[in-house]
Amino acid sequence: MFGIFNKKKVNDPVFLKRITEDGISYAAERFSSILMRDSLPTGSLAHEFVMQELDGARQGDKLSVKFVENSGVPESRYKGSLKHDTPELDKAQEFMQMITSKLYPRMDIIVPLRIEIVKNIMEAYGIGQSGFSKKTPFEQFKEAAERGDVTAQVTVGLAYREGIGASQD
DSSP states (O other), X not given: OOSGGGOOOOSOHHHHHHHHHHXXXXXXXXXXXXXXXXXXXXXXXXXXXXXXXXXXHTTSOHHHHHHHHTSOOOHHHHTTGGGSOOGGGHHHHHHHHHHHHHHTTOHHHHHHXXXXXXXXXXXXXXXXXXXXXXXXXXXXXXXXXXXXXXHHHHHHHHHHHHTSSSOOO
């Protein structure tokens, strides 16, 4: 009658239980680490991934829109990013879709989890609002260098040589 009996159940209740027990922040940290390791090894791929996520989020609910507004990324940089055909990001987008589909229809979990994942990637690669990051720029570059980002490796090398952000070595 009023849809009372048509309430959709979560596609993967065990997955939901684990995320709610571990906490969204912990789950997001794990998922963003997997994404960066397996699908976003370079700053340019991470940047394009974040722009596409922001473009999608700007069209979402109030929490998503607020996240985009506070991201520190100008609308001109992300608007229309979803239209870019970026086959290199297929694996990352499939991973995010897998997480979303397992938790559907629990948007109260999906949205904050996706936001936290994107925040972690933004922080790791120094994209957008510096207020997201609790790490120094040197620490962020060092992490990116350890993931194999060549530009970050050069930057870290120069920082050590010049003693900027790290002791001269």
